[in-house]
Amino acid sequence: MTNSSRECDFTAVDSLAKTLQLGISIPTFILGLVLNALALCVFCCFWKKQTKTSVYMINLALADVLLLLSLPLKLYYSVTEAPGLLCSFIQALYFVNTYVSIFIIVCITVDRYICIRHPFEGRANQSPKWAVLICCVVWAVAWICSSPMYVFHRKDPFTCFHNMSEKAWSVPLIVSVEIFGFLIPLAVMVFCSAQNIWILLNHKSQAKKKVEGSGSLRVIIVNLVVFLVCFTPVHLAICLQCLVRQHMIEDCSLKQTISLFIQVSMIFANLNCCLDAIFYYFAAKEFREKTHLKKVIEACRVFKPCAT
Template sequence: MLNSSQWAEMSSGSENCNFTDIDRLAWKVQLGISIPTFILGLVLNSLALSVFCCFWRKQTKTSVYMINLALADVLLLLSLPPKLYYSITRVPGLLCPFIQAPYFVNTYTSIFIIVCITVDRYICIRHPFEGRANQSPKWAVLICCFIWAAAWICSSPIYVFHRKESIKCFHNLSEQTWSVPFIVSVEIFGFLIPLAVMVFCSAQTIWILWNCKTHNKGDVEESGSLRVIIINLVVFLVCFTPVHLGIFLQCLVKQQVIVGCRMKQSISLFLQVSMTCANINCCLDAIFYYFAAKEFRKKTHLRRVAEVCPVFNPCAMRWDCQQWESAACQDTDTATPDTAGTVP
C-alpha cells in the first residue's frame, strides 16, 4: 500500500518534475555541436552560394535548387546563435515566435528542397530524354517560391498560439502548438511524405545504376554515384528521423499519455539533442551536393583539395551507363558528361 505522501507525489508528477539539470546538460551538448556546425556550415554554404550565383555559366533547375538549399542552410545557421541564447534566457512570450519561426521554416524548406533535388535526379536517370528537354529553371524557381511561401504560412501557428508571460524560447511552446492535429500534420507532411519520396526515388535510382554497372561489368561497390545517393539517403534518415521521433514523443507528453517524470526528462533531453544534431545536415548538404558537381569544382580552386582529400573524391560522380552518357540532363548535381570534362 502507498502512503499518502507517495500517492501525492505520483498524482502531481508533472508539477514536481524538474528539468533544470536536463536543460543545462542539453545546452552544453548543443553548444559543443552547434559551434563547429555554425562555422563549418557558414563557410561551405557561403562558398557554394558565391560559386552558383557568380561563376555558374548558366542557371539550370539544379543550380536554382542548390542556391535555394544553400540559402535555407545559411539562414538556418544564422538562427542558431539566437536559438542557443534565448533557450536559456527568459524573454516576453510575444518575442519568441520571431526567434523560433525562422529556425523551423528554414529546416523544412531545406528538407523539401533536398527532396526536389532527389526527384530531379531520379527523373533525369529514369527518363533521360524528357529530363533533358525540361531543364528550364523556371519551374524550379516556381517550386522553390512555393516551398518558401508554404513553409512561412505553415509556421503561422507559432505566431498565433504564443504565451504572453516571460518564457524561455524553444522550451515553452503553447498547448495549441502541441495539439494533436498540428503535430500530426507536421509529422505527415513535414517528414513522412518527404521521406517516402526520398526512399522511392533513391531506391529506383540505385536500382537503375546497379543494372547499368552490372550490364557493363563495372565495379558497383566502387561507383561514386551510387555511394553519393546512398549516403545522401542515410544522412537524411539520420538527421531528421530522431528529431521527428522526439516531436512525436513530446506530443505524447503534452497530451499526458506519458506521465512518468524520468521518461519526460529523457524525452526532453532527446528532443533537444536531436534538434541540434539535425543541424549538422547544413554542412553535409554542401559536401554531398555542391562538391559532387563537376562544374562546381571546375569553377573554384578546390580541385586539388578534391584530388587529395578522400572525403571529397568519392563525390566525383561518373556515369558508365551508355544510355545515360548519350542523353543525360545538363548540369545536374550528379554529373555533366556533355559539358564537363573529366577532372584530372
C-alpha cells in the same frame, strides 16, 4: 521544447542539453556558415548556366545559411526571456528553414530520379523556370505554415523554444507536421533513391557507366543516409513529446529522457547544414567541372599547392 512539470525536475536535463548545444552548435555554426557561403558564391558567380539543379542548390544553401544565422539567437534566447514577437520570429525562422531544407532536398532527389529514369527528357528539360517556381511555392507555404508559431506560448515574455502552449502539441497539428513535414518527404526520398540505385546497378548501357563514374550512386546513398540520420530522430522526438503533453506518458524518468532526446535531436538535425555543403562537393566531377572549382582554388595562393 522542454517539458515542465511539478512532479519532475528538468534542471539537470536542461543543463546537460545546454552544454551539448554549446559544444555542437558553435562548431556547426562556424563550419556551416563558411561552407554554405562558399557554396552560394560558387553557384551564383561561377556556374556558367543556371539549371534546375543549381536553382535547387542555391535555395538549399540559402535555407541552411538562414537556419545557421538563427542558431546564435536560439542559443541566447533559450536561456534569456525575450519579447513574444521576437521570440516567435526566431522560432519561425528556425523551423521554416528546417522544412524548406527538407523539401528542397526532396526536389533534388526527384530531379535526379527524372534524369536517371528518363535521361533524354530530363536533360532536355533543364530550364530553371520550373525550379524557381517550385522553390517560391516551398518558401511561401513554409512561411504561411509558420504563422501559428506566434500564438503558441503561454506568457509574454518567455524563453524561446520553451513554455509552448498546449495548442502547439495538439494531436491534429503534430500529426500534420509528421505526415506532411516528414513521412511524405521520406517516402518520396526512399522511393526515388531506391529506383535510382536499382537503375544504376542494373542498367548496362554506356550512359549508366558514365553516371556511375560521376559518383551518382555514392551521392544518392549518402544523401538518403544523411536525410535519415538528421531528420528521423527529431520527428520521432516530437511524436514522443506529444504523447507526454497529452498525458499518455506519466513516468518521470521517461519524461526526462524524452526531454533530453528532443533537445539533442534538434542539435543533430542542425548538422544537416554542414552535411549539405559537403554533399555539394561529393557531387563529384559534375559539380567541380561546372563550377570551375579548380580555378577558384588555383586563384587563391593559400590553396594553390592543392590544385595539382
